[in-house]
Amino acid sequence: MFSLMKAAVGGLTGVCRVNGHQQGPLHCHLKVLVAGLQTYEIPPDYSDVVLPAKPKLKFVNKVPNLKKPKREPKKLRDIQGPTRGADSFTQGQYGIVALGGGYLHWGHIEMMRLTINRKMDARTMFARWCISGPYKPITRKGLGQRMGGGKGAIDHYVTPVRYGRLIVEVGGKVELEEVKHILTEVAKKLPFPAQVVSRESLAALKKKHADMEQNNQNPWTFKQIVQGNMLGIRRVVSPFDVHHCGRFSGKFHFPGRV
Known part of the structure; x- marks a missing residue:
């Protein structure tokens, strides 16, 4: 029996020395097996995560519900400078943050809704809007009209977005790698630069700018x-x-x- 063990070890006839101690051939064989084992990380705990009754993104109206819509000037200050709110997470863990200003059309909002709702798993994750529906009127004159004659009629509505505003956030019993490809696909189609962030990366981004000013x-x-x-x-x-x-x-x- 002992001779068979020595043959399985690789024909060892003597004893092996580890750290100055004499150990038998069977102990050396066990150490080789232990060296191949891996230590896996403990999976995250989602016991405190509560999924809402309606986890998917809601449909957004193309036109606001106004009794008498009024035409407005351009007001480019709506997309200039940093955002004045909605720059932090409320329920979700991952989201898309705007790195510049711009206008979101109803087509962009519908693209985000369809892409996320189709590819997300409603049993383990949820998504919610961080922006309101289109409310700013954009006027346009008909093709071939002459200059003058006053301001044109309302053509469509948009949603102004400033730097640092969260567009949509996703949460639930998921990790970033499970939803990153979905949010990246959406961020590339927006009319302004955007980035996929998590709670930790968004806090690190704000801390980086504060450290730059301090140091x-x-x-x-x-x-x-x-x-x-x-x-x-x-x-x-x-x-x-x-x-x-x-x-x-x-x-x-x-x-x-x-």
Whole structure:
């Protein structure tokens, strides 16, 4: 019996030495088997996750419910600068955040609804909107009309979006890798740059900008130059740039500027 064990080990006739101790051939064979075992991570606990009764995205009306719609000016300030709300998660763990300003048409909203609802598993995950339906009127004149004659008629409605606003959030008993390909497909089709984020990555993104301001070693920042009115720069700088310290140019955001 012992001779068969030595043959199985590989023909070892002597003893092996590990850390200066003499051990038998059977013990060496057991250590080889143990070296191949892997330690797996503990799966996440979803015991506190509660799925809503209607987990899928709701249908959004193409036109707002108004008794008497009114025409409005362009108001490009609706898409300039950072968002004033909806910049953090409420229920979900993953979502899409806007990295620039722009207008969402009803077609974009319907594309997001159909793509996410078709590819998500309603038994383990849910999705919810972080934006409202189209409410800003966009006017347009008919083809071939001459200039003048006042403002044109309302053609369609859009939803203004600013930098840092969450568009849609997804949650449930899922991990990021299970929904990342769905959200990435949606983010690529939006009319402004967008990124797939989680609760941790969104907090890290905000902390990164705060660390850049705190650990900045350049003494001449945009804020100090404007406040000191060096070379009379206040004559050519708009109040918008003074308020946001040059981090935004219209609907565009400069992530590397402090």
